[in-house]
Amino acid sequence: MNLTLAFLGTLGTQEMVLIFLILLLLFGAKKLPQLARGIGKSVGEFRKAREEFEDEIRKGGEELDVEEAKGKEARKDKSEDS
Secondary structure, three states: EEEEEEEEEEEEHHHHHHHHHHHHHHHHHHHHHHHHHHHHHHHHHHHHHHHHHHHHHHHHHHHHHHHHHHHHHHHHHHHHOO
């Protein structure tokens, strides 16, 4: 199990265990679950905000496509009348 990070390269299992042990020593066994829970909530909020942003971008693109299509139809109708 390797995890690739842009600024650290590849983290293997041994490195991840070492990081976990350091966190355990720094924060203690009681604080570690609270810390993980807080990080999990933050990641969830970030994902939710990202999905909402992507939906807004997608809706804006769809509305723009509809407006362009209506404009092209109107031009065609005017040219057919002549």
